[in-house]
Amino acid sequence: MFKHLLSIRFAAAVLVAISLTSCEKETTTPQLRKTIDYSTLTETTPYSSLFVDETGKTTVDLSNGNNRYKMFQALNTYISSSISGNKQVDAAVLKNMFGNTGNAFADSTKLNTSGVQLRNVTASSWSTTEAEKVRAYFETYFTLTAEASKSVTATAAKGKAGKLGTYLVDERGIEPIQIIQKSLIGAMQYDYIGNVLLTKGLDADNSTLVSGKNYTQLEQNWDEAYGLLTLNQVYLKGSTDATRGTTEFALGSYIWEYNKGAYAKIHPAFLKGRAAIINNDKAELKKQADFIKAEIEKALAASALGYLGPKYIAATTDAARAHAIGEGLGFIYSLRFATVNGADAAFSDAIIKALVLDSAGGFWDLTPSKLTAASDAIKAKFKL
Amino acid sequence: MNTFKRTIAVVALLSGFLWACGESSTTEPAPDDDSKDRKAVLTHLADEIILPAYANFKPKLETMIAKSQAFSAKPDATTLSEFRQAWVDAYTEWQKVELFDVGPANKTGIRNYYNIYPTNVTGINDYMADPSVNLEVASSYDKQGFPALDYLINGVGATDAQIVAYYTASVEGPKRLAYIKRITDHMNALITKVIADWNGSYRTEFTTKTGLDIGSPMGELVNGYVLHYERYIRSGKFGIPSGAMLNGVVASDKVEGFYKKDISKILAQTAHQAAVDFFNGKSVKTGTNGAGFKTYLDALGAKDSATGKTLSETINAQFDIANQKINGLKPNFFEEVKTNNAAMVQVYTEMQKAVRMLKVDMTSAMSIVITYTDNDGD
Numbered sequence: 001m002f003k004h005l006l007s008i009r010f011a012a013a014v015l016v017a018i019s020l021t022s023c024e025k026e027t028t029t030p031q032l033r034k035t036i037d038y039s040t041l042t043e044t045t046p047y048s049s050l051f052v053d054e055t056g057k058t059t060v061d062l063s064n065g066n067n068r069y070k071m072f073q074a075l076n077t078y079i080s081s082s083i084s085g086n087k088q089v090d091a092a093v094l095k096n097m098f099g100n101t102g103n104a105f106a107d108s109t110k111l112n113t114s115g116v117q118l119r120n121v122t123a124s125s126w127s128t129t130e131a132e133k134v135r136a137y138f139e140t141y142f143t144l145t146a147e148a149s150k151s152v153t154a155t156a157a158k159g160k161a162g163k164l165g166t167y168l169v170d171e172r173g174i175e176p177i178q179i180i181q182k183s184l185i186g187a188m189q190y191d192y193i194g195n196v197l198l199t200k201g202l203d204a205d206n207s208t209l210v211s212g213k214n215y216t217q218l219e220q221n222w223d224e225a226y227g228l229l230t231l232n233q234v235y236l237k238g239s240t241d242a243t244r245g246t247t248e249f250a251l252g253s254y255i256w257e258y259n260k261g262a263y264a265k266i267h268p269a270f271l272k273g274r275a276a277i278i279n280n281d282k283a284e285l286k287k288q289a290d291f292i293k294a295e296i297e298k299a300l301a302a303s304a305l306g307y308l309g310p311k312y313i314a315a316t317t318d319a320a321r322a323h324a325i326g327e328g329l330g331f332i333y334s335l336r337f338a339t340v341n342g343a344d345a346a347f348s349d350a351i352i353k354a355l356v357l358d359s360a361g362g363f364w365d366l367t368p369s370k371l372t373a374a375s376d377a378i379k380a381k382f383k384l
Numbered sequence: 385m386n387t388f389k390r391t392i393a394v395v396a397l398l399s400g401f402l403w404a405c406g407e408s409s410t411t412e413p414a415p416d417d418d419s420k421d422r423k424a425v426l427t428h429l430a431d432e433i434i435l436p437a438y439a440n441f442k443p444k445l446e447t448m449i450a451k452s453q454a455f456s457a458k459p460d461a462t463t464l465s466e467f468r469q470a471w472v473d474a475y476t477e478w479q480k481v482e483l484f485d486v487g488p489a490n491k492t493g494i495r496n497y498y499n500i501y502p503t504n505v506t507g508i509n510d511y512m513a514d515p516s517v518n519l520e521v522a523s524s525y526d527k528q529g530f531p532a533l534d535y536l537i538n539g540v541g542a543t544d545a546q547i548v549a550y551y552t553a554s555v556e557g558p559k560r561l562a563y564i565k566r567i568t569d570h571m572n573a574l575i576t577k578v579i580a581d582w583n584g585s586y587r588t589e590f591t592t593k594t595g596l597d598i599g600s601p602m603g604e605l606v607n608g609y610v611l612h613y614e615r616y617i618r619s620g621k622f623g624i625p626s627g628a629m630l631n632g633v634v635a636s637d638k639v640e641g642f643y644k645k646d647i648s649k650i651l652a653q654t655a656h657q658a659a660v661d662f663f664n665g666k667s668v669k670t671g672t673n674g675a676g677f678k679t680y681l682d683a684l685g686a687k688d689s690a691t692g693k694t695l696s697e698t699i700n701a702q703f704d705i706a707n708q709k710i711n712g713l714k715p716n717f718f719e720e721v722k723t724n725n726a727a728m729v730q731v732y733t734e735m736q737k738a739v740r741m742l743k744v745d746m747t748s749a750m751s752i753v754i755t756y757t758d759n760d761g762d
Binding site for chain 1: 491518521611615748751753754755
């Protein structure tokens, strides 16, 4: 019986190899797990509950994704708390957190020994040369933040770094912390989830277990994506348009805030995709991956629009305006990874340049016409 | 109901995938029954309220500008008093259009250039000295518009003779007059653009894009309306000067019309009535109520859960209470804050109740998300 199965598996593998180039044909690969009936999945099915092996042992392992999520959170907390406590930021600490070197995280988190880092998955869908440029961009911003934080007790003004309200801005009125945080949402979270794990990652092996683990590489890829989006078993459980039902961070919270039409469908899509992996249902898997990517990109674009538009216009203080623009600039940077919509570095950079780099005053020289031009470019690209 | 919704969602999801296979995916708004009502509402609001209100405001502004030019040509007590009266008329009429924070007005941020107070006197003096400063940047908001003019024609001297002398001074006078010209020209350019954009493509966009998603005209209109009521009527005109919003720290110098003093009430009354009329879809042309937020809420069957009355009735009842409280005030809010502040705070309190109804009950009944507040807490 076992032999028989193996030979079927082999035959199927050959079949797959033959039909790889054809995208319409339904293919069969050897199935490792018991088929899951899609109808058993509900909006509130916990992510880890159904995906088990024949002995009932879980095949889900969210640790890699969750550990990167926590590193991002820790990095963000370190800069934010420094500023709120009027303390200088140390660029070396940030670099260590980014690359998981020098035991940068608290021992209790066990992140130092987790074996993962943020740096090597940042812009990792790009060539090494291009990816290194993005990583260097962040490291430059770590230095700029540290530099600006020397003025943490001063009040900022045009041409002068310091604090506006509770926010640290550089001499152009740009808030480096927001640039880092919102750019990482695209360059690290979305690029790794959308362009790596849910694109190339879908071609990973699904017929053999990774050595020493209870999952296939494909299963792990999907789990890493989910684990990098949220720490919760049911993403956005119990959320309404007005109130978020779970604690989410970074990308996970912006999908809720800026994609009201789809946030509730993200968890079901992750469940269905994971079930499709178990069922060897490649077509279904790709459908779910494509859906998740498209909806995340929509959220990223809408976030940028939200900060350039309503949040900036409605702000009544320089501090609130600078904060909105800092967030917006970070999201615009992130849009370069929105491959579904055909955005790229040139697209993002042109918008950022016209908004705040062409004029020496940066943020302080912003006008409604500059903001409108940026919004219009984003709307056109993302068909919003 | 829940299952039904889910089915629709699944169907929508599936059809989304179907399109994705064939062509480049275009997201069309899902057809729903409310969209017809919304088209009627938006069309009425545009044609019977927004565009006619702008059309009423523009000539008042033009008269004010003409009077400012007459004053500049020959600064004396007569031209000053005519300029001042035209300024009061235009400022009052402005209260009937400031609430349309949607489309062109939102894009240009016109309110920020028209009515940010208290005005910044030091800044105005700096700007007079440097005619090259950009009047579009955010730091210029509190140095222009009606509040800056308030200072320039009411606040630069204790008597009319002193004010005239301020402008006839040999070296500085012409610079001061030039600044009046700069800011009135800017006001004119902004309103001209807003009206032109409405008459251009925006009216069509406003009345045909009937979806509810973030950035849709209806979403933007409701957000702008609620924001206006909350921040620019409740807080700006009452909450901040009375100290109701600042732990009781009163700030009588933050009233609207601070230098003229006796117009705060008429400005606030006009603004509040405009918000009420807009809610009820009252035509600026005919004075009769038509399609608007009220009819739309009624069509949705929105009820006040506590009383079982319709939500629109409840909101209108609260508007009435706020109106009565405003009517009880004296014209000069600067004095009211000093001598009768409890009455100012009461207006704020009643308006706050209306804010809750508009911002929570109305928007949730309409399925519109409030986008102007920051929820992420960072």
